[in-house]
Amino acid sequence: MTAILEINGLNKSFGGIKATDNLSLTVEQGELHAVIGPNGAGKTTLISQLTGMQFPDSGSVKFKSRDITRMAAHKRPHLGIARSFQITSLIMQMSVLDNVALALQACDGHSFRFLRPARSVNSLRERGRALLDRVGLADNADSPTAALSHGEHRRMEIAIALASEAELMLLDEPMAGLGAQESTEMVGLLQDLKGKHTILLIEHDMDAVFALADRISVLVYGHIIATGTPDEIRGNEAVQHAYLGEEA
Amino acid sequence: MRAGLTVLVMVALAVVPPLLYWYANPFYLDLASRLVILGIAAVSLNLILGYGGLVSFGHAAFLGLGAYAVGIPAHHWLYGGMDAIATTNGWVQIALAVGVSGLFAFLTGLVCLRTRGVYFIMITMAFAQMIYYLIVSIEEYGGDDGLVIDTRSELPFINLDDPLQLYFLGYVSLLVAMLLVRMIVHSRFGMVLQGAKGNEERMISLGYNIYAYRLVAYVISGAMAGYAGALLGNFTTFISPEMMDWSRSGELMFMVILGGFATNVGPVLGAVAFIVLEEVLSSWTIYWHLPFGLMLIGVVLFARGGLVGLFTGRGGKK
Ligand SMILES: Nc1ncnc2c1ncn2[C@@H]1O[C@H](COP(=O)(O)OP(=O)(O)OP(=O)(O)O)[C@@H](O)[C@H]1O
Ligand SMILES: [Mg+2]
Numbered sequence: 001m002t003a004i005l006e007i008n009g010l011n012k013s014f015g016g017i018k019a020t021d022n023l024s025l026t027v028e029q030g031e032l033h034a035v036i037g038p039n040g041a042g043k044t045t046l047i048s049q050l051t052g053m054q055f056p057d058s059g060s061v062k063f064k065s066r067d068i069t070r071m072a073a074h075k076r077p078h079l080g081i082a083r084s085f086q087i088t089s090l091i092m093q094m095s096v097l098d099n100v101a102l103a104l105q106a107c108d109g110h111s112f113r114f115l116r117p118a119r120s121v122n123s124l125r126e127r128g129r130a131l132l133d134r135v136g137l138a139d140n141a142d143s144p145t146a147a148l149s150h151g152e153h154r155r156m157e158i159a160i161a162l163a164s165e166a167e168l169m170l171l172d173e174p175m176a177g178l179g180a181q182e183s184t185e186m187v188g189l190l191q192d193l194k195g196k197h198t199i200l201l202i203e204h205d206m207d208a209v210f211a212l213a214d215r216i217s218v219l220v221y222g223h224i225i226a227t228g229t230p231d232e233i234r235g236n237e238a239v240q241h242a243y244l245g246e247e248a
Numbered sequence: 249m250r251a252g253l254t255v256l257v258m259v260a261l262a263v264v265p266p267l268l269y270w271y272a273n274p275f276y277l278d279l280a281s282r283l284v285i286l287g288i289a290a291v292s293l294n295l296i297l298g299y300g301g302l303v304s305f306g307h308a309a310f311l312g313l314g315a316y317a318v319g320i321p322a323h324h325w326l327y328g329g330m331d332a333i334a335t336t337n338g339w340v341q342i343a344l345a346v347g348v349s350g351l352f353a354f355l356t357g358l359v360c361l362r363t364r365g366v367y368f369i370m371i372t373m374a375f376a377q378m379i380y381y382l383i384v385s386i387e388e389y390g391g392d393d394g395l396v397i398d399t400r401s402e403l404p405f406i407n408l409d410d411p412l413q414l415y416f417l418g419y420v421s422l423l424v425a426m427l428l429v430r431m432i433v434h435s436r437f438g439m440v441l442q443g444a445k446g447n448e449e450r451m452i453s454l455g456y457n458i459y460a461y462r463l464v465a466y467v468i469s470g471a472m473a474g475y476a477g478a479l480l481g482n483f484t485t486f487i488s489p490e491m492m493d494w495s496r497s498g499e500l501m502f503m504v505i506l507g508g509f510a511t512n513v514g515p516v517l518g519a520v521a522f523i524v525l526e527e528v529l530s531s532w533t534i535y536w537h538l539p540f541g542l543m544l545i546g547v548v549l550f551a552r553g554g555l556v557g558l559f560t561g562r563g564g565k566k
Contacts, residue, residue, distance in 0.1 A: 051453060077455030089453070091446035102443050105436055106454040112464065117434040164455070 004029045004168055004198050005050070010059035012045055012222075019045040020056065021222035027168070032190075032199045034209045037219035043202045044086055046219070047172050050200075051083050052076050063168070077106065082166035084157040086173040086202070090145050096156060097141040100128040103163035128163075135159045135189060151182040158189060169193070172202045187211060210234070218242070250560050254426075254513040257520070261419060266412060277411050283523045284418035285479045290503040290515035291425045292472035297501065298509030299433050300465050301445030302361075305369045306376030307500045310349040310470045312492030313379065314477020317345035319395045319487045323388075326398055338401030338408075342478050349474025350467050352379070357466040361459055373494050383489040394488025401482050408482050418479050422516065425472055430512050432468070441465050442510075502540075506547050508554025517555045 005027040012020035019042040027033045037043055048054040050061060052073030060069045063079055091099050101124045105111060108124065119125065132141050135155040140148060148156070154174060161169050174190065175183050187208050193199060194212065203209045209216060210230045217227040218239050226236050233239055265280035289311050296302040318341045324334035335341065356375040363371055389395045400408040408414045432438050444451045444458040451458050481487050490496075499522060507518025525543070529536035547554060 053449070053452070072457075074452045074455055074457045077453065083453055085450075085453075089447060089450045091443050091450060093446045094443070098439070102439055102451075103454050105439065106456055111436040111440045111456070111461065113436040114432055114438075115435060118436045118439045119434065121436075160454070 001028045003027065004064055005200070006060075006062040006065075007046075007050075008060045008062070010046075010049060010061070011057045012042075012049060012054065013057060018222050020049065020059075023059070023219075023222060023224055025217055025224055025227070027198060027200055028215075030195065030198055031214040032194045032201060032212055034201045034203055034213035034216045035219055036203065036206070036209055036216060041219045042222040043219055044172055045222075047083065047170050047200075047202065050170055051081065077164055077166070080164075080167040081170065082161040082164045082168070083170040084161045084172060084174055086176055088150070088153040088157060090153060090156055090160075092144075092146040094145060095141070096132065096137060096143050096145050096148065097125065097128050099145055099156060100131050100159050100163055101125060103160040104128055104131075107164050131159045131162055134162070136185070150177055151179070154178060154182070154186065155189070158186075158193075162193070166197065168198045168200065170200045170202075173204060174201075175203060175205045175208060183208065250511065250513070250556065253556065253559055257513050257516055258423060258426075261422075261516075265415060269412065269415075274411070277415055279523055279527065281411065281415045281418055281483050282480075283519050284415070284422045285476055285483055286500070286503065286522070287422045287516045287519040288418070288425045288476035288479070289473045290500050290507070290519050291422065291429055292469045292476065293500050294504045294509055294515045295429050295432065295441075295472075296462075296465055296469045297504050298511070298514070299429075299438065299445065300441045300462060302462060302466070303369050303501075304360075304372045304466075304469075305494065305497050305501065306356075306372035306374075307469075307473055308492045308494070308496035309376035309379045310353065310473035311477035311480055311496070311500075312383070312487070312489070313349045313352055314345035314474035314479075315481030315484075315487040315491060316383065316389070316395075316477075317341055317348050317474070318401055318478050318481035319397045320389060322397050322399050322401075323395060336399045336402050338403035341401050342475060345474045345478035346471045347474075349477065350471035353467045353470025354463070357463045357470075361462050361466065373497065376492060376497060377494060380489050380492050383492070390488070392489065394486055394490070397481055397485045397487065400485065401478070414479075414483060418483070421475070421479065425476075426512055426516070428472075432465075437461065437464070502544055506544055506554055508556030511554070511556045514554055514556045517559075521555060 003026045007023060007025045010020050010023040023046065035043055049056050052071055055070055060067060063081060068076060104124045104127050105118065129138065129141055132138050135158050137152060137155055137159065140152060158174060175186050178186060183205060190212055213230055215227060216230055216233045217224050218233065220242050225242060226233060226239050261284065265277050268276035289307065293307045296304055321333045321335045321341055324330045325336050360368055360371050383389065384392050406413050406417055440456055440461045444462065448458060503518030503522050504515050506521055507516065508514030525540055529539055
């Protein structure tokens with residue numbers, strides 16, 4: 001096994017709050033690695049530092065042995081890192097297909113192209129439709145994004161993350177706010193992605209995490225208190241005490 | 249529906265002003281010339297304000313720079329000095345207008361586009377005021393009092409001293425500006441610009457360097473407004489720092505918002521409404537800015553798509 005993502009001694013404070021506290025974590029190539037932890041544990045803050053939306057106070061992040069700790073956020077997707085947002089982040093004014101096409105366009109060279117209408121570029125439109133089909137949104141391609149339901153927005157997030165065919169996908173609570181039925185569908189979707197991409201999955205839904213993850217890390221107060229297979233985590237006393245105990 | 253409105257407005261602008269000029273009062277052609285020239289500036293502002301979401305409050309500076317790029321060479325041509333730029337050649341003057349305003353847009357854009365929201369509004373305004381005071385301080389070009397352009401730009405086949413020819417140069421330029429912005433907006437570049445307006449965070453996460461795209465849009469917009477400024481200088485033949493005052497920038501914003509931003513014909517409709525209102529209201533009262541401002545607030549509150557939204561019966565594309 002080779003490590004695709006190596007996080008070493010990461011620290012990030014907001015005023016008095018230590019959102020990331022000496023956090024170290026390795027994600028292996030090809031695995032689905034879940035990070036669980038209570039509300040406010042610093043999961044989203046971790047993702048922000050991996051995507052470059054925030055920079056750590058200290059520590060390092062390496063992607064495929066390359067130090068990306070302070071690399072600009074807009075450069076990272078081109079290395080092969082994609083993300084989805086916990087709080088849906090889409091371009092609401094555009095159509096569903098436009099959103100996905102923009103994601104595809106981002107990986108198709110620079111966009112300082114002024115002459116040809118973007119909506120007439122068949123390769124982008126067709127691949128966009130195929131991606132929407134994959135997440136079950138084929139019929140909504142031409143709808144305004146704002147008209148879709150929350151559950152459909154969550155699936156758009158996945159389609160967009162898939163567009164770049166990134167090696168590493170950082171998924172921040174893809175099931176946030178989904179009903180039981182929609183959650184099941186989303187688990188099916190993630191099951192399908194598993195193995196094709198390396199995935200760092202942040203999730204609250206314990207059933208989903210234990211069903212999907214190859215390995216699980218438990219984040220509490222910005223620090224990883226345990227990493228292991230689902231069985232190891234289930235049996236870990238510190239974890240049960242700090243976290244699972246409340247839920248189990 | 250929207251395309252129909254565009255055709256209607258542009259056909260009317262091609263036919264009505266010359267008719268008024270011949271059969272009614274030549275003064276109307278003056279109004280129409282100002283309208284099409286300010287229309288170009290409004291169309292250019294719409295690219296960054298409407299489609300890019302960048303609330304630039306200093307657009308009149310580009311107009312002013314463009315006008316002085318005509319006035320200063322003409323001034324030296326007549327009174328000597330600065331032989332290198334002393335000319336009445338229209339090509340040189342227009343190239344200078346476009347080049348200088350594009351460069352100004354690039355240099356200020358580098359700084360302005362690092363800021364967001366109200367800071368962006370303030371800093372674009374600050375840079376425009378800087379140019380304003382710079383011109384005020386140069387006595388050779390009349391400072392506060394302004395500069396008379398004794399000789400209009402000389403261009404092949406067109407005589408700008410003929411008001412009708414000047415009008416049609418402005419009209420065709422407006423048409424070209426609209427087509428240009430339309431093309432840009434629909435291109436890949438335009439999609440990125442609009443995407444960045446809709447969701448900056450998302451665009452960065454997709455891997456777009458939105459700063460670079462916005463900077464290019466800002467330069468295109470500034471250069472277009474500079475071109476409009478060169479026409480404005482030829483039209484008024486009198487230029488002064490007052491034409492880049494912040495209130496002038498505000499008027500351009502009014503046109504874009506009143507007409508319906510992020511629509512092709514919106515800024516032109518806004519320019520029509522502005523010219524008409526200015527004429528009508530200012531004949532009633534010198535405090536015409538007050539009712540004008542109230543009407544603008546009315547449009548913003550009650551007709552969100554601006555005039556385009558009003559006429560086509562739906563809100564402008566947001
Ligand atoms: N920009 C910020 N400024 C100040 N404090 C912040 C900021 N972002 C996060 N925090 C704080 O850092 C801590 C970790 O927040 P974070 O959003 O990373 O938690 P999380 O594990 O994603 O929580 P949740 O499960 O609710 O999504 C919280 O206490 C939060 O209030
Ligand atoms: Mg979170």
